[in-house]
Amino acid sequence: QLQLQESGPGLVKPSETLSLTCTVSGGSISSSSYYWGWIRQPPGKGLEWIGSIYYSGSTYYNPSLKSRVTISVDTSKNQFSLKLSSVTAADTAVYYCARHFLTEGFDIWGQGTMVTVSS
């Protein structure tokens, strides 16, 4: 069945760029009508949607993070990626990638990856 797996550095220095990749297996990232998103969760806190992308490359970002976020897709590798620039300690969180069908919720999630922002 479809699986998602996040990968990337677990430690990022303040002011640098956080980069994560989500690899989709067991299915195609180019499936029509499905979107691919990033969600994060600071330790002990709630969930925050970062943004989503369609396989065509159309992107949708959380307005509060839009100036620092770039999400891209590589259909040849069945992957999509997150870049978050100018990070601070407030960006320390577990980062999840997940699939959603328009407005019907995130139905498949990766296991999450912890990213700590610290010098």
Place this chain on the structure above:
Amino acid sequence: DIQMTQSPSSVSASVGDRVTITCRASQGISSWLAWYQQKPGKAPKLLIYAASSLQSGVPSRFSGSGSGTDFTLTISSLQPEDFATYYCQQANSFPQGFTFGPGTKVDIK
């Protein structure tokens, strides 16, 4: 921006109890609401979408209702594996964005 609130923030219950969690949106979101269950150290799991549609594989003791601004998640008979934190999420404003509620922790009485 659409803000989401949940009540209660935590609830203590026993196995077999009926548990109800409420989610309220700051403006109408039609039926575009989802509910998730999250256990410690795990990714959230989708339980309900479109306010009342049960996700495939989710036990029928979970149900959702509501529309507009007020929504409810009900667990009809709490099981040991149901102790977790539950989040609601509005999807009405996509592609402008999604918003999650702050969560409700269900723990053992």
